[in-house]
Amino acid sequence: MAKAAAKKTAATAPSVERRPALAGQEFSATGVTLAVLPPAERISLRAPEASVAALSKALGVTLPRKPKTSAAKAGRTALWLGPDEWLVIDEAAKDPLADCAKLTVLHSAVGISHRNVAISVTGPAAAATINSGCPQDLSPDAFPVGAASRTILGKVEIMLLRTAADAFRVECWRSFSDYVFTFLSEAAGDAAA
Amino acid sequence: MLLIRCPYCEEERPELEFRNAGEAHIARSSDMAATSDDDFEKFFFIRSNPKGIIYERWRHMHGCARFFNAVRDTVSDRFLMTYKAGEPKPAKLPGASK
């Protein structure tokens, strides 16, 4: 069946089913809701300072240069992860890899759309939920809206983005997503305290 | 849990995000293959392990992922300062007692 489909379908549209990890899972507790977010396009972007302007232009979002910050435009978010490293997430189904491919300036763009899973943590107890396993100060002063950082949750690494006063996007590697969702679910139950 | 100032993130971050990477300022020879046995021994095996001020490498493993250098007092377990990889050994240390 799959074989037949492969032959019939145009090369642009995947013919086999995409089965994202934890697809559609949600969890709610007092003051916090967790939801596994739909798949997104993602690249790990590495580049020296001299290439940043050209890459920003090509991507349509100004790559942030300040630690622990992010920039967003038209469904595309660039998270500063390191002095020459950004995580670019596109939720508008426009592949940032293609945008970078045209560029000749020095850079490395690697597709990681399937590597990461995103979980939204929203509600007044969102920060407390994450602070169950994340040692960073998530108060609005220390981690304002738009702040982004690679950090720790329990025993795994996550990428954390504050999308609103009471909302975070937690990204982790695919095989850690079960752990992260389970951790956040357990923490959520106690986060209103 | 210590707080360690990452010179790339420009702020103190929790120790859980970091990993120690051994003594700093041990240069790998640009002509490695020609290194004498004695020099290789010094380069690879011999570490100062001081009581007091140590220059060491850390990596902000679960942060910006950069390696950087730190000056730490092994007696008090205090970080005196941190600086970027490749920067020279600081001539002066802030708050060093001796």
Place this chain on the structure above:
Amino acid sequence: MIAAFRIPGAGRLKQAETASFSFDGRPYAGVEGDTLASALLANGVHLVGRSFKYHRPRGFLSAGAEEPNALVEVKRDAARKTPNVRATVQELYDGLTAQSQNRWPSLSFDVSAVGDIASPLLSAGFYYKTFMWPKSAWKNLYEPKIRAAAGLGVAPDQPDPDHYSARYAHCDVLVVGGGAAGIAAALAAAETGVRVILADEQADFGGSLRFESGARIDGQDGFAWAQGAVAKLKAMDNVRVLSRTTAFGYYAQNFVGLVERVSDHLQSPGRDLPRERLWQVRASRVVLATGAIERHMVFADNDRPGIMLASAARTYLNHYGVAVGRNVGVYTANDSAYAAAIDLKKAGVGVAAIVDLRDNPTGPVIDEARALGIEVNFGRAVIRAGGKLRVSSMTVQPKNGGGERTIPVDAILMSAGWTPSVHLFSQSRGKVAFNDETKRFVPGAYAQDCVSVGACNGTDGLSATIDEAYAAGAKAAKDAGVKNAGADTVKGAKPKVDASESWSRGMLGAAPGAGADTTVKAFVDFQNDVTAKDIRQAVHEGMRSIEHVKRFTTNGMATDQGKTSNMHGLAIAAETLGKPIPQVGLTTFRAPYTPVTFGSIVGHARGPLFDPTRKTAIHPWAERQGAVFEDVGQWKRAWYFPKAGEDMHAAVDRECVTVRKTAGLFDASTLGKIEVVGPDAAKFMELLYTNPWEKLEPGRCRYGIMLREDGFIYDDGVVGRLAPDRFHVTTTTGGAPRVMNHMEDYLQTEFPHLNVWLTSITEQWAVIAVQGPKSRDIIAPLVEGIDMSDDALPHMSVREGKICGVPTRLFRMSFTGERGFEVNVPADHGQAVWEALWAEGQKHGACAYGTEAMHVLRAEKGYIIVGQDTDGTVTPGDAGLDWAVGKKKTDFVGIRGMARPDLVAKGRKQLVGLKTKDPKVVLEEGAQIVGDPKQAIPMTMIGHVTSSYWSQNCGRSIALALFAGGRDRMGETLYVPMPNGTIEVEVTGMVFFDEKGERLNG
């Protein structure tokens, strides 16, 4: 019905709200708000436990966390049985069930109390001296007996059904301790708007205001003021108020561990409630307001039930409305016990006499006691207590000797003075300083951004305490909150003290008549049964350092950590040594301040959250097929796929044969994958791997070996060059994180001039290995845009294209020796592509195979597994992989290490094959190899078996082994001695199947 010792109208509890509970099987009635201790005392129960060493009867010494004696087991059900609960801390709930510990057969008759009679055998250091010989008896006889006799409580034997939560918290000012000082400091800090956390170990805030009947603040009773102030703090957004929360550890950079007991006080805690919550607080400033702990008097038989701290009796009366006796005696060296006597007397309790060790003390409390008609004796000592299961009398004598007088009492209240609680200060690495005038250690030099206020700082009097604490709270907020505008403005008003109590001084060490040279037991440390005599003896036996005295006597080493005993112990040691106290010094205070459950430390990290379980995208398919999984690091990998009726052997044999006969599908997704991108990618690869890379053409692959600088194999894997500036590197499954770290390390710190970047793509790609003669036939129908012919896609090449309509990086490579492919597809498509390949494979009779068959198949070909056939001391030469080292290269990591004299010397262990003489015998992996089986034991072991399997394809067992001179011994017979006999083996090459490698294109 009101309990016998509950005084109607006294205390703060609503006496009508009763709660029933049981102790040692007997039912009792208590009142809501009671502790187990106050409820038992209300019922006249003082005897609640037996001591650790001598099994002496014990009652309540205190009314708080410092309690050394009243340790009980609280049982909710079979699994929730908590030993060593301090009855003075456990809050009563309706239905609470508690029982005493350390007694057999019953609390009032304990056969082990013979230890009390035989106590000369059990004096200080008895462990070290008594049970020395014979050696074997320690393990088999002494230790089990001692443990059985001396254990503290019994741990539950079932898994803990409760859950525990954890939280990291940050604040500007953390205030530890919620007495008058802590509340005042928190008020001052909170009013500036900075983030404040106020924590107190008790259920109610107020600290010593609970018993200080003489305190009035802002026109109210002190305790009532505390409740009002805390209510105000709770209402503020910037303040978190934590009751039942103990700050147990003070770590570097103002990192403080708090345990909040969430549900131990509830009758039936909701399942959603954690039992405890661990707060790991990072505070900009810490205010320590931890108060002071009253000390007992050290005199003969001072441990009899009914003898307690004066402040405890006062707490039971003023807070719980309970009289600790009907006719109490008081023994003191300090004013504060007078207040207890006065309060009790006013409540209608008989006070037989106050015995004051001081010669001519004066002051209002003394006058008041006299005015109330209480007999007051100065310059006298209580030289012993009468009674056994309950104190019945106190014998008084002038302190310099003279006539004795025995006064009947049913309780003795004692106070030797107050010890500032400098535990957390000391844990913060602050240095304590001894105040000779007040005989106490107080905070001296600070090591962290914290400040001590009130009694823990040696500040006497409520007015001075509140002044100091309020100012300190405001300053802490200002220092912490420099970025917060207005942080230096305290908006509220400082609490005003209208009336207060004040006391200081007291005495340290043994009181007269504590039996310097007699056999009486004047206890210094109740929980560990350490007497004044034990401490003197320790000094006499040569212990000079207080740390040695502590360990020799075990003074201060019990679960109460010497809260009441350390200062007395120190004073006695100092006196015996003839040195001033500060010269002898305090022992180190260590975390935890009070015992912390394992549960709270573990927190969420149990069950599925103990460690992440990583599963591949294809895992659900394997699970449906009934695969048996094995753990490889955190990964679950399909080990083998048994069909109905197959055991592991049969399944693995079938899988191995099928792969070589037709084909097999294998989930290789867990392999580490790193994308190396940049114009200097090849240069970087040259430096990190032994192999040459510059000339590897895009579209081709190479097996790479990575060394550490010492020349030993670190990792290996197939690397594909996708483009001149892009490599797709694979690593071992277990090596993925460390290889990435190793590569980043060199790139960032040794070769930062190279324009190349590394990205982990392990989880981006699911990897399906299709191996076997039919592999191409299975894959080809699904592939678009890749010419699959041998000419276009020879062994060790890689192409990008599509499979099943999704992008693929298709590697032609083999870890089986058969024609083989590894199909990389984006992870979310992994399962669907696998299913499509599986459907194709079914047409050809292919199987799914697991890691065990993978291991056998590669061993048949002599392909090594790093970490199994190598152990961190194996060079490429040792492993027979010299061919993979670029001979013309001038640098790579390990190039110099490899050339070290010992690494190129003759006789090194080398990896070779072994065939057992009996083909049916399968060697044990790890078995040692010897050259001469007849040599004397211990034999010279020349190496070991690294891999060993039954090979169905070869029809015999096969093995790889690492031993001295390996390749020079081809054809020799060696021996593997095993418990059941010695196995003869022949040394062979490493390739057992298809030696010419023809099947790669078969």
